[in-house]
Amino acid sequence: MSANYALEARDLSVRYGGVTANDGVSMHLAQGEIRGLIGPNGAGKSTFIDALSGRRAIAAGSVHLAGSDITALGVVERRLLGLSRSFQRTSIFPGMRIGVQMELAASKIPDADPDEVMRELGLDRLAGRVADEISYGDQRRLDIALALVGRPSVLLLDEPMAGLSVEESMKLARHLRNLARNWGVSVLLVEHDMEVVFGISDSITVLETGKLLAEGTPDEVRAHPKVREAYLGSAA
Numbered sequence: 478m479s480a481n482y483a484l485e486a487r488d489l490s491v492r493y494g495g496v497t498a499n500d501g502v503s504m505h506l507a508q509g510e511i512r513g514l515i516g517p518n519g520a521g522k523s524t525f526i527d528a529l530s531g532r533r534a535i536a537a538g539s540v541h542l543a544g545s546d547i548t549a550l551g552v553v554e555r556r557l558l559g560l561s562r563s564f565q566r567t568s569i570f571p572g573m574r575i576g577v578q579m580e581l582a583a584s585k586i587p588d589a590d591p592d593e594v595m596r597e598l599g600l601d602r603l604a605g606r607v608a609d610e611i612s613y614g615d616q617r618r619l620d621i622a623l624a625l626v627g628r629p630s631v632l633l634l635d636e637p638m639a640g641l642s643v644e645e646s647m648k649l650a651r652h653l654r655n656l657a658r659n660w661g662v663s664v665l666l667v668e669h670d671m672e673v674v675f676g677i678s679d680s681i682t683v684l685e686t687g688k689l690l691a692e693g694t695p696d697e698v699r700a701h702p703k704v705r706e707a708y709l710g711s712a713a
């Protein structure tokens with residue numbers, strides 16, 4: 478079955494000393510699927526993204542990319558195979574022009590075309606500007622653009638809408654939907670804005686204290702009694 482999934486995590490566990498941050502979590506992403514990953518603070522969402530990307534060592538379980546076991550591979554190897562993540566502006570060099578940053582990222586990946594990524598994310602008109610002179614919303618899109626160089630098959634996003642206005646969030650959400658549809662990119666999205674997550678996602682995984690609490694379509698998750706009780710409250 479796993480060959481059908483762009484990305485699959487099987488029984489993933491991650492520990493920080495005595496704290497079990499992910500406890501046997503399984504999840505899969507189909508090609509072109511956007512999956513929201515939600516849960517209360519400390520549920521283990523960022524840890525899960527770190528473990529999938531290879532940034533955090535796992536205690537147990539395995540990670541599979543297009544059916545291949547990549548558990549033993551590091552961040553760079555996973556990125557070259559098509560598993561990418563954004564880094565919330567930490568990858569942006571403030572004084573460097575957008576076009577140059579994109580070319581730099583592309584120089585590390587065979588056959589990468591930075592211009593098509595800039596066009597897809599509407600950044601082409603900003604190619605000559607330096608990063609700290611563009612708006613915050615454009616900076617966030619630059620961060621995602623850097624992660625998309627080389628057309629990865631999977632994109633992991635940890636709170637890409639944080640700090641954005643409603644309008645900017647909507648714009649970014651539209652870009653993500655287009656990426657999934659036009660490029661077939663699979664997206665795992667950690668996001669606290671429930672309106673965005675439920676609006677954009679094909680499926681949703683809910684974590685609580687490191688464990689899988691629920692998963693399904695947005696409607697299924699919204700209706701799930703445990704989710705309502707633990708996280709969304711009666712307003713959901």
Ligand SMILES: Nc1ncnc2c1ncn2[C@@H]1O[C@H](COP(=O)(O)OP(=O)(O)OP(=O)(O)O)[C@@H](O)[C@H]1O
Pocket residue numbers: 493496497498516517518519520521522523524525
């Ligand atoms: N570097 C670390 N060292 C020790 N414990 C950590 C570390 N990072 C996270 N934790 C703990 O692991 C658990 C999961 O944290 P994690 O940041 O993955 O949760 P999260 O769901 O992303 O939370 P948030 O929504 O607040 O970002 C928490 O109990 C947290 O305190």
